[in-house]
Amino acid sequence: MKMKKVAVLGAGRMGAGIAQVTAQGGFHVILRDLQTAVVKDALGLIERNLDRSIAEGQLTALDKAEIMGRIQGTTDLNSVREADLVIESVVENMAVKKQIFAELDNICHEHAILATNTSSLSINEIAAATKRTDRILGMHFHNPVPYTKPVELVRGLHTSTETLETAKQFASAINKSHVVVERESPGFIMNRILVPFLNEAIFLLSEGIASREDIDKCIRDGLGLAQGPLEIADAMGLDKLHEVIVSFYEEFRDPKYRPPMYLTSLVRSGHLGKKSGKGFYDYSN
Numbered sequence: 001m002k003m004k005k006v007a008v009l010g011a012g013r014m015g016a017g018i019a020q021v022t023a024q025g026g027f028h029v030i031l032r033d034l035q036t037a038v039v040k041d042a043l044g045l046i047e048r049n050l051d052r053s054i055a056e057g058q059l060t061a062l063d064k065a066e067i068m069g070r071i072q073g074t075t076d077l078n079s080v081r082e083a084d085l086v087i088e089s090v091v092e093n094m095a096v097k098k099q100i101f102a103e104l105d106n107i108c109h110e111h112a113i114l115a116t117n118t119s120s121l122s123i124n125e126i127a128a129a130t131k132r133t134d135r136i137l138g139m140h141f142h143n144p145v146p147y148t149k150p151v152e153l154v155r156g157l158h159t160s161t162e163t164l165e166t167a168k169q170f171a172s173a174i175n176k177s178h179v180v181v182e183r184e185s186p187g188f189i190m191n192r193i194l195v196p197f198l199n200e201a202i203f204l205l206s207e208g209i210a211s212r213e214d215i216d217k218c219i220r221d222g223l224g225l226a227q228g229p230l231e232i233a234d235a236m237g238l239d240k241l242h243e244v245i246v247s248f249y250e251e252f253r254d255p256k257y258r259p260p261m262y263l264t265s266l267v268r269s270g271h272l273g274k275k276s277g278k279g280f281y282d283y284s285n
Contacts, residue, residue: 003170004028007080009100010089011042011073014117017145018087020046023070025174030080031073039073046071049146081107085170087139089117092243097121098129105130113163115139119191120247123156123184133158137167138181140188143236152188154181186251187244195244196256198236199263201229205280206262212280230280234273238280242267 004027008019011033019031019042033039050067053059059067072079080086086104090096097116104114113135116126127136138154153167164180171178181188187195201215210218216228233241242264248257266272266279273279 003084003166005030005083005085006170007032007083007086008089009033009077009080009086009104010091010117011038012089013045014141014143014145015089016042016045017049017143018089018117018141019071020049020067020146021174021176022087023067025170027070027173029071030083031071032075032077032080034075036075039075043068043071043073077103078107080104081109083108083112085113085115085166087115087117089141092118092121092240092247094121094125097126101126101136102129105132111135113137113166115167117141119188120186120244120251123154123159127156127158134160135163137163138184138188139167139171140190141176142190149177150190151176151178152181152190153178154184154188156184186248191244194232195241195248198229198233198241199245199257199260202233202260202263205230206260234279234281234283236273237275238263238271238273239267 006022006027007030008015008022009032011031015031019029023029031039031042047068050059050064054061054064086108088097088100090100097118101114108114114130115137116123117140118138119140123136123138127133130136133156136156137159138152140152140154142148142150151171153164153171155164168178179189185192204210204215205212212230216230219225219228227235242259245257245259270276271278274283277284
């Protein structure tokens with residue numbers, strides 16, 4: 001199926017990033033959220049990202065104008081009716097996602113592919129809310145979307161080969177490297193490895209084994225990473241990380257996936273990392 005129009009549901013940082021790279025790939029994009037202010041903020045973020053690319057010599061002002069011209073912000077769910085592909089990137093909550101997919105199943109044309117950007121929830125359970133289980137799959141992007149290459153394409157039990165091939169072609173068109181997750185499992189590839197890694201670093205800190213600075217320094221220097229695990233966690237958002245850890249624990253019932261109480265306390269206190277100004281580190285200055 002040849003795609004021309006792509007809808008992105010959820011205009012947070014992830015949704016904005018998906019919309020940006022999709023528009024840069026030449027597709028017309030409908031970026032939808034419940035609140036006008038959120039949509040405006042997302043369009044502003046996309047503009048700033050493109051300005052950065054212009055400053056680095058990767059784009060021209062004309063390129064930016066053409067890309068922004070391909071993005072339509074809206075709060076109207078019915079505006080996604082003609083989309084060939086819908087990528088859902090809303091809150092990581094199964095009840096919310098199932099409701100959205102049921103609505104999309106009724107709104108979108110019968111050939112449309114519906115994808116979820118979930119990082120941990122069941123593709124099969126989401127697909128079961130629709131009558132088009134063969135055209136449902138996971139399409140997990142990584143944050144920040146404009147600056148990371150991989151996208152995980154996750155097959156549900158009934159995802160058709162045609163749907164998967166179309167998703168591969170789309171990923172290539174937006175300059176992403178795709179990997180295929182042959183069957184659903186919490187966290188897929190990236191988060192299945194990354195989340196326990198971050199979780200263990202938080203346990204080390206909470207047990208007083210080492211300072212936050214030394215934990216991050218050891219991993220940065222030892223593995224050649226740009227950031228240490230606690231820095232990565234702050235950048236991800238501690239609330240988001242906590243949600244994923246809890247979902248892993250609920251799925252696997254393995255104590256190695258339990259969230260550290262220290263992380264839970266930070267989230268309850270509103271210390272969510274960079275986005276709130278404070279997490280493991282203080283970003284208020």
